[in-house]
Amino acid sequence: MLKAIKTALVAALLSAVALPVFASGSKPTVVLVHGAFADASSWSGVIAKLEKDGFPVIAVANPLRSVKSDADYVRRVVSGVDGPVVLVGHSYGGSVINDAVPTDGNVKALVFVAAFAPEVGESAAQLSGKFPGSTLGGTLGKAVELEGGQKDLYIQQSKFHEQFAADVSKDEAVIMAATQRPVTEAALGEPSAKAAWKSIPSWFVYGDADKNIPPKALSWMAERAGSKETVVVKGGSHVVMVSHPAVVAKVIEDAAAHK
Numbered sequence: 001m002l003k004a005i006k007t008a009l010v011a012a013l014l015s016a017v018a019l020p021v022f023a024s025g026s027k028p029t030v031v032l033v034h035g036a037f038a039d040a041s042s043w044s045g046v047i048a049k050l051e052k053d054g055f056p057v058i059a060v061a062n063p064l065r066s067v068k069s070d071a072d073y074v075r076r077v078v079s080g081v082d083g084p085v086v087l088v089g090h091s092y093g094g095s096v097i098n099d100a101v102p103t104d105g106n107v108k109a110l111v112f113v114a115a116f117a118p119e120v121g122e123s124a125a126q127l128s129g130k131f132p133g134s135t136l137g138g139t140l141g142k143a144v145e146l147e148g149g150q151k152d153l154y155i156q157q158s159k160f161h162e163q164f165a166a167d168v169s170k171d172e173a174v175i176m177a178a179t180q181r182p183v184t185e186a187a188l189g190e191p192s193a194k195a196a197w198k199s200i201p202s203w204f205v206y207g208d209a210d211k212n213i214p215p216k217a218l219s220w221m222a223e224r225a226g227s228k229e230t231v232v233v234k235g236g237s238h239v240v241m242v243s244h245p246a247v248v249a250k251v252i253e254d255a256a257a258h259k
Contacts (some may be wrong), residue, residue, distance in 0.1 A: 007173040028084035028108060028256050029056040033074055033100075035091025035115065036183035037155050037164060038176070038239070042090070045245025047253070048187060053253060064183040071099035075208065084108045084258045089115045090241060092183060095124050100104055101196045103137035109255035110197055113248055115240050116207040117221040127221065133214030139163040141145045144182065152182035167235055167243040176242070197225040201258055204229070205251045207219055207236020207243075219253050231252055 030050055032043045040059040047057050060077055063070050073211050078085050079102045086109045091098035094115025101107045116124045128134050139159040143151035155164055160177035168176070204222035215232070222230045231251050233240050241248045 011185045027055050027082045028086050030086045030252055031078055032059045033089045033093035033097050033102060034062050035093040037180040039179060046249045049246055049249035056066050061168045062096060064181055066187045067095050067099055073101035075102050075252050078102055080178055088113060088253060090253055091115055092124050095192060098192060098196045099194045107200055109258055110200050111252050111255050112200040112204045113241050114210055117197050119195050121191045123189050123191050127217055128213055131214040131216040134212060136212050151185040153185055154180060154182050165237050165239045167237045168239060199227050202253050203227060203255045205231040206246055207233045207240045209235050210238045212238040
């Protein structure tokens with residue numbers, strides 16, 4: 001009996017050593033913001049890993065209307081969270097989180113997942129064209145005309161797999177293509193009003209085979225932001241959170257653990 005108790009105590013101590021550095025109930029909430037041509041379900045694999053590891057998670061439905069209005073919405077979501085937040089953006093979602101940090105200071109870290117990290121005055125379109133390599137323009141379908149001269153942009157479903165999610169299975173890419181959310185043309189050209197990465201520690205993860213945002217642009221933005229950790233996924237497409245959820249979740253957890 002005594003031997004069994006000792007064995008149980010040793011096992012408990014060993015498992016405690018393997019636990020993250022957070023005290024019980026103290027893990028920050030992870031707020032995930034998807035980008036253009038995607039939706040909140042693109043975070044499913046990342047969410048499963050984070051929740052398994054005990055992190056509260058909110059996957060925001062990004063409106064994709066304008067940087068300002070999208071950021072205002074995300075800011076309200078973040079302001080409603082009790083306790084510290086790790087704010088994560090994918091693609092255009094990086095522009096949004098960059099402008100969405102509340103003034104109450106509850107955002108402890110930013111994570112840019114194949115995402116834009118603009119300086120004040122820079123737009124997603126401008127950053128995407130800073131280095132050669134993006135082939136997005138040629139894959140866009142006929143724009144949907146909106147009131148006021150605005151346009152909604154989609155990727156042609158027949159070109160979605162190769163352009164957006166080349167390292168995802170064809171079957172999954174077909175579903176992603178059919179359910180993609182459009183972004184307004186104006187949002188991609190809208191200059192950023194803030195640059196949260198200047199004052200909040202930032203992490204970056206992206207694929208070296210990204211066809212939407214040139215990897216050189218992503219590397220340049222990470223270096224400019226003084227990234228605490230930059231992870232480059234070999235062969236990774238623009239949707240590394242779908243194709244490599246464990247890698248992306250690990251970067252988010254690293255950001256959450258940062259003191």
